Amino acid sequence: MTGDPTVLAAEPLPPAPRLDRAAIEQIVGSGRHLLVQGGMGIDASDGLAGKIAAHRGPRLVGVGTISAVVKTEAQLRAEIRRAKQESAGGYFGVNLMAAINKGDFERCARIAIEEQVSFLVQGAGISREIIRWCRDGGVPFVGIVSSGRLAAMYEKWGAEWLVAEGAEAGGHIGDIGHPLPSLVDEVVAATSLPVVAAGGVDASDVSRFLRQGAVGVQLATRFLACSDGDVHPAFKAMHVGKRPEDVVIITSCVKGMKARAVRNAFTDKLARGEAVPPRSKRWYFGPDGYEGRKSSCIQCLGEGLCKCRASGFKESFCITDALLLAAIEGDTENGLFYTGQSLLRIPERDVSELPSAAEILADLEAQLANDAAAAAAAPCGCAGDGTSREALA
Ligand SMILES: Cc1cc2nc3c(=O)[nH]c(=O)nc-3n(C[C@H](O)[C@H](O)[C@H](O)COP(=O)(O)O)c2cc1C
Known part of the structure; x- marks a missing residue:
């Protein structure tokens, strides 16, 4: 259920902050990482982007994603403006699948650029045109990749950062034989761009993917099962x-x-x-x-x-x-x-037990703090799995 266009601010709201390579390097330099909520069509992730983008914790910066799939112009603008209002200046982008009708693809990309979201992310196919639209419109472009080869190609084409999506992901899956841990190694080796790890991740895995060189992780399925998303x-x-x-x-x-x-x-x-x-x-x-x-x-x-x-x-x-x-x-x-x-x-056994998006983020923060404490307490200065104190500090 997308935001009601009748309650939109008459004027577009101020631009969302750009989430480009330099912004990510600054975040990582400050000892924090990205927690990205993956976009989910059709309307499955509505209502989430602003709530996740509002999170600025000690170890994680929340990043929301709106799915543009099969949204009318009014629906997409409403969802973007709602995220701007809820995120209070946080980062959120729009996800577009290259497999959708070309006219809708361009219309949605142009709306997102006009509304100045933090980034545009492309999945399910490749269109090079969108990278040009993003460059001309001043919005960072992000690619979803399932191989090091595609990562290197996107870097050459001008992507600002990448999402490496493994076989454990939800919805359409590309190379179903490529599990996330080995994909992250392959993608990090193939590109100098910041890489976010996606597919099957939960709180207990985050430190592991950061150790592998990812600047953050993307979760989607976990946010479907939360109390305050719009999905039925x-x-x-x-x-x-x-x-x-x-x-x-x-x-x-x-x-x-x-x-x-x-x-x-x-x-x-x-x-x-x-x-x-x-x-x-x-x-x-x-x-x-x-x-x-x-x-x-x-x-x-x-x-x-x-x-x-x-x-x-x-x-x-x-x-x-x-x-x-x-x-x-x-x-x-x-x-x-x-x-x-x-x-x-997902540990809950009943809908009544589902946590809010903010509670899920608090859990992720707590797990990262525990991982860091475990690494600091280890006599060798590393966690049992080899994580250094510095990596988790
Ligand atoms: C219901 C559902 C719908 C999805 N729709 C899209 C989509 O429209 N575009 C896209 O790029 N990814 C889509 N995805 C993938 C997610 O954005 C995410 O990258 C992936 O599921 C990995 O996270 P997870 O394993 O935590 O779910 C979808 C996933 C789910 C579960």
Whole structure:
């Protein structure tokens, strides 16, 4: 449920601070690291960016991310201005998937640049144009990478920092054979840019990835299961008390990419090879449709990238329907509940126990303080795993 555009400030708010390479070097130089909240479409991460961006703790600087996927102009501007209000001058950016319809991709990028967010981050495909738009508009560009080769390429193209996303991540996963610990080593070796580690991370891993040379970590799934995000309560409930057999890998309609989701009647249907064609989205976008597109298929993806549309709606499924049904309606039978492997590390057993975003951040701070204390107390001046006192100070 995106912020209500009717409560927007009439004038755009002041720019968010730029999160570029120099800003990150300054943060790291001051002994702190980045705690990035990963953007989650469609609308799954709404309401989170400003809350995470407001965090400026002793060891972590919070960084929020808004997902622009299938947002109307009014919805995206509302979510950005809401984050500006809630973050009180903190860092937050906008996530764009290169696989979406080219017109929407450019429209959303231009809105984010006009609103002067802290950075634009691109996932699920590569567009070089966005790097030029960002340079011209004075907004740092960030790439999501699944290999050292891509990291080196993005550095050459002008990215300011990178997110290395491993196989444990949620939603669409690229190279599902590349686990995060080895990916971080590969990416850090391939680039001089600051690298943020993402995919399956929880509080107990943060020190380890910082030791490997990351400037911070990105968490997404953990923030789905928090008390104050906008995502439907049923989505949160799908994230508690789960076992390994509750997590499945599906074939998405987006380029046939693999994706991780919570198992339910919908993923069972996909496993049986049943097609789920698009249905009307009037209930969500109203009679004017999505940016004027009123048919059941709103052509959310780039030309030729939707397996459902390419098959004349006889195969695969409509991803916009499935994700909206999950995030907005909380339809546990027909919705698609993307998740990450860290779903299995969520300790709470009931929605009523879920912590707020601020409490999750406080836990992360506490764990880092414990790790530093353990390193300081070790006779060799290092933690049991080799962490030096200086690295965790
Ligand atoms: C429900 C869901 C939706 C996601 N949507 C997107 C997206 O639209 N764009 C993107 O780049 N990453 C997306 N991701 C990936 C996350 O931003 C994040 O990088 C990844 O899940 C790693 O963090 P985690 O393991 O803590 O979830 C999504 C993840 C989830 C769980």
